[in-house]
Amino acid sequence: MTSYRTEFVNKETVSKEWVVIDAEQQVLGRLSSKIAMMIRGKHKPSYSPHVDCGDNVIVINAEKVLLTGNKMSDKRYIRYTGYPGGQREASPRQVLEKHPIRLVEMAVRGMLPKSRLGRSIFGNLYVYAGSEHPHAAQQPKEVKL
Numbered sequence: 001m002t003s004y005r006t007e008f009v010n011k012e013t014v015s016k017e018w019v020v021i022d023a024e025q026q027v028l029g030r031l032s033s034k035i036a037m038m039i040r041g042k043h044k045p046s047y048s049p050h051v052d053c054g055d056n057v058i059v060i061n062a063e064k065v066l067l068t069g070n071k072m073s074d075k076r077y078i079r080y081t082g083y084p085g086g087q088r089e090a091s092p093r094q095v096l097e098k099h100p101i102r103l104v105e106m107a108v109r110g111m112l113p114k115s116r117l118g119r120s121i122f123g124n125l126y127v128y129a130g131s132e133h134p135h136a137a138q139q140p141k142e143v144k145l
Contacts, residue, residue, distance in 0.1 A: 009046045014053045016124075018140035020133070023104060024061040026145065027068055032107035034145050035059065039124050040112065052121050058135055059127045063100035067092055077106065100129040 019038065023031055041047050041054030067075070071092060078089045095103050104127050112118040126135065 007046075008048045009051055009053050010048075011051065014041075014046070014051060016053070017055045018058065018135060018138040019055050019143045020058045020060060020140045021143050021145060022061055022131075023059050024064040026065055028065050028103065028107055031065065031145065032104065032111055035104075035108050035125065036111035038143075039108070039121050050117070052117065052124070054121060054124060056124045056138070056140075057126070058133050058140055059104055059125070060131050060133055061129075062104045062127050063096060063129045065096075065104060101127040 021031070021035065035057055037043055038057050039054045041052070044053060047053060073091055073093060075092050076089045077092070077095060078087065080087050090098075092103055095106075105125065108125055109122055112122055126133065
């Protein structure tokens with residue numbers, strides 16, 4: 001008799017791969033949504049919402065990412081230091097000059113679930129400002145978006 005039960009993957013049976021994405025001349029939001037989907041594992045037929053079944057994603061050339069319109073100067077990232085009068089704000093241009101990888105990291109983190117699983121899945125993202133990365137031993141596959 002054939003069983004039609006849904007088979008869920010778990011930590012032991014999941015197949016994770018390493019992929020490289022080149023962020024040069026890519027729009028930040030569109031790039032980040034594709035990265036978040038790959039980290040989460042939603043592009044795989046074996047996707048399970050309660051398991052880390054996504055791929056390990058390496059993003060290179062993060063300093064060459066684009067924003068459409070006037071967002072590079074008009075958009076504001078607001079953070080709070082925790083002290084009185086400690087609200088700070090920065091434009092994407094300022095963030096890109098000081099910490100080039102942080103723009104991609106913040107965009108992807110905002111698209112992941114706000115839970116223990118989302119925080120652990122975020123560890124599968126590796127962002128680098130230049131075109132070099134130290135993960136050659138994992139033999140990552142190049143992905144065109």
